[in-house]
Amino acid sequence: MTQSLAAAMQAFTPRLPLAVALSGGADSTALLLASARRWPGQVHALHVHHGLQAAADDFERHCAALCARLQVPLTVRRVDARHAPGQSPEDAARQARYKAFEAMALDSQAQSAIQTIALAQHADDQVETLLLALSRGAGVAGLAAMPAQWQRGGLHWCRPLLGVAGADVRAWLRAQGEPWVEDPTNSDERYTRNRIRHRLLPALQQAFPQFRDTFARSCAHAAQADELLQELAVADLAATGRPPRIAALRLLSRARQANVLRHWLRSDHGTTPSAAQLDALLRQIAACTTRGHRIHLKVGRGHVVREGEALHWYNQQVLDFISARDGGAPKQSSQ
Structure with a gap:
């Protein structure tokens, strides 16, 4: 079931020190604020400057001001996130971002032995990912959407807010009196994910109010099926x-x-x-x-x-x- 942000953070037990991927938007700002309060002195912030829009410098300044106020160390890395021919801009930016997060966390001068990287995707993001996968005819691996945790590059990666509705994240942040920045591309409906967010999610909320919970169960079933298929594939590849x-x-x-x-x-x-x-x-x-x-x-x-x-x-x-x-x-x- 969907959770409150407070309940999600209470259930979150990362290996410390913890790094929070910080864009400056509402979701990552809430995750950083909640984490810094719970584990003072054990939290870092990682910000990726994509250089893809004029507002990127404002995002970086906002993150620097926020981290200074919270007394959280901030590491910033600039990347070239331009997409290759045939690659979607969103996928190119995502891949560049994850590589940068990993590199920053493993940088001996920035990490202080960082063990975990936390990402701020929430329940609405999970639904959007599932609907995108369905629109592309994905198999069970795609329908599993985003995992709540995984290992990569010697680091533990987590999405502690994956069970929290997006509106609840913003409501919590408003209650703290904490500002955030809005990415202007989030309202651009040329991007499929934005059309899903602005058109489909409100319709689902009206027709199926529990859709976040039921869709999450479907993602979990698909993830389990994908795990079984991977186990079978490993055994079959050993035989062939x-x-x-x-x-x-x-x-x-x-x-x-x-x-x-x-x-x-x-x-x-x-x-x-x-x-x-x-x-x-x-x-x-x-x-x-x-x-x-x-x-x-x-x-x-x-x-x-x-x-x-x-x-x-x-x-x-x-x-x-x-x-x-x-x-x-x-x-x-x-x-």
């Missing part, structure tokens, strides 16, 4: 080999082939196939009954090719080298 052998793959059901191939591509090569690419690969595996059957398919940011009895994945640079070495490009398999 790294790289996976085609004959061993063909002993699995089509669903298990898809599951283990997604895991192999993500864990070993850091790439994710589209649904169409994965379907094409599965059809080629089903058709691969002779030694002469070639496989050369675009998958993720590279290509899956058959070499002997196994599948291999190469990015384009490596494929060009192999092509030059062998005197020509591999033949495309028919689809």
Whole structure:
């Protein structure tokens, strides 16, 4: 069930010292204020200057003033968050932000042995993430939305406000008499997340007042299913080999082939196939009954090719080298 901010913070038991990711908005301001009160002298603030809008300097000044008043050390890092061709601006900024948080926390001069990084996403953010995943046709990993805690880079990451409604966070902050800054892009409905926030969430509130709780349960069920699929994929990859052998793959059901191939591509090569690419690969595996059957398919940011009895994945640079070495490009398999 959704919680009050006070209850959420009471249940939050981080490994100290704690770093709070501070944007200067209402949510991160509330998290920093509540954390600084509960663990005085044990809290740091981390601010990322994206440089993507004119207001970024104002965000940094607000964070500096807030941290000075709370006597909380502040570390600021400027990043280049411009998106690459084909990448969404939101995803580029998110990736740059998380890398910067990790780097700041691990910086020996800034960290004072920081153990935990706390992020201020709340229950409405979780709903938005789930609806975004649904709009994109995501599988169970996407429908699991945002985890409440995880390990990365030797740090413990937490979202202690994930069960608190956004309106309750702001109400708590107003009761403290604490100001915050508003990101002007939050009202820009060119971004899908903002359209969900401003159009869908009010409609859900009217039609299904308990939607935050029920959606959170669905996310939890999806997260559990994804964990089971990952365990199965690890076992199947151990059986099929790294790289996976085609004959061993063909002993699995089509669903298990898809599951283990997604895991192999993500864990070993850091790439994710589209649904169409994965379907094409599965059809080629089903058709691969002779030694002469070639496989050369675009998958993720590279290509899956058959070499002997196994599948291999190469990015384009490596494929060009192999092509030059062998005197020509591999033949495309028919689809």
